[in-house]
Amino acid sequence: MNFSIFSSNLKPRRWFRLALCGVGLIVACLLGVNLLIDPYDYFGVSPLHQQVQTNERVWKADYLKQHHNQFDAYILGSSIASQLDPKLAGELTGNRFYNLTMSGANSYDFELFVRHMLEQNYPIKRLLIVFDMSIFWSYGESGRAYESNHPIVSGDSSVEFYASYLTQIHFWGTADKIRLNLGQIPPPPHSSYDRSTGTYQYGHRMRMIEEDEEAFLADSRTLNENYLLRTERPTENFEASMAAFTRLLELCREHQIQVDLFIPPHNYNYMNRILFNQYAEYLRALTELSSFWNFSGYRESNLDNHLFFDSMHFRPNIGDLVLQRIYNDGDPADEGFGDWVDRETVEAHLETKRREFEHADTLFPTYAEKKAQAK
Secondary structure, three states, X not given: OOOOOOOOOOOHHHHHHHXXXXXXXXXXXXXXXXXXXXXXXXXXXXXOOOOOOOOHHHHHHHHHHHHHHHOOEEEEEOHHHHHXXXXXXXXXXXOOEEEEEOOOOOHHHHHHHHHHHHHOOOOOOEEEEEOOHHHHHOOOOOOOHHHOOOHHHHOOOHHHHHHHHHOOOOHHHHHHHHHHHOOOOOOOOOOEEXXXXXXXXXXXXXXXXXHHHHHHHHHOOHHHOOOEOOEOOOOOOHHHHHHHHHHHHHHHHHOOOEEEEEEOOOOHHXXXXXXXXXXXXXXXXXXXXXXXXXXXXXXXXXXXXXXXXXXXXXXXXXXXXXXXXXXXXXXXXXOOOOEEEOOOOHHHHHHHHHHHHHHHHHHOOEHHHHHHHHO
């Protein structure tokens, strides 16, 4: 007797039922894995508590939906803004800050979140916006599951949003989360989230720094590039980014929201990849919209690797200095740390920055020269 499911005696209807059951089983397994493992922390019910990468846009939108009356000010920025202390910002201003940092955030996210919060009547008196250099050339969603906006913010269908997450294969996110919780890989840099403040701590990196800071710095690839690779950045998103930021500022003026804007400190290794002409174009465009503090360039703080986790992310100590400079010692004549830039001062400011770039060009070899030296 032949019990094989491939028997030619099976009728087409039974074949269809078997195929349907097989597909259903695969879908059920996929749903179960994504719900149980929850690689990007959409639901917060996974027994695997250590997180490799969490979708901050999702859980922060959910958290603020329940707790928005506790805050009247927000820090807006990409992950670069994660080390700004909302408690210190509150002490310096008298506001109640929440750090709304979001991985890879840009003007698109800023406008979307603020518009959503105002539509829901969240109390907002002040925004501290961290406009890092990458925001000038990026716009919109990245397409990565851990950077998708919450449907209550985007206005998309909640059913489609969660169904899409549950029915996708998140291979690396799932595998890394399992390996992390089994102790097979070290914690990621941003391993500790405080949902009540919106910040996250670089716990693993801080422990390495406490144990041997110089070894940590020596082991950092991005802090040891030490070469020039100045390349033209794509410009197709520049106008969209500026347009979204213009709409955001208009929205803030309409609702009497104070906007404090700054370009954060970038390590010299990051600045070594930027063309001065584009840098100048970006800053001129920003002054047409708003005055701001500029902490980027090649000042002493930008050249000190001890103030950075990597070439993009500064440590909490320099974040505190930024807040003190903006809110407690805002003398535009003080050129020691950070510069106040507006339409009247931008050209003089850019002349200073041009000299900084030119000096940096004498300090570091080009990528081709360093590569040739290594042979």
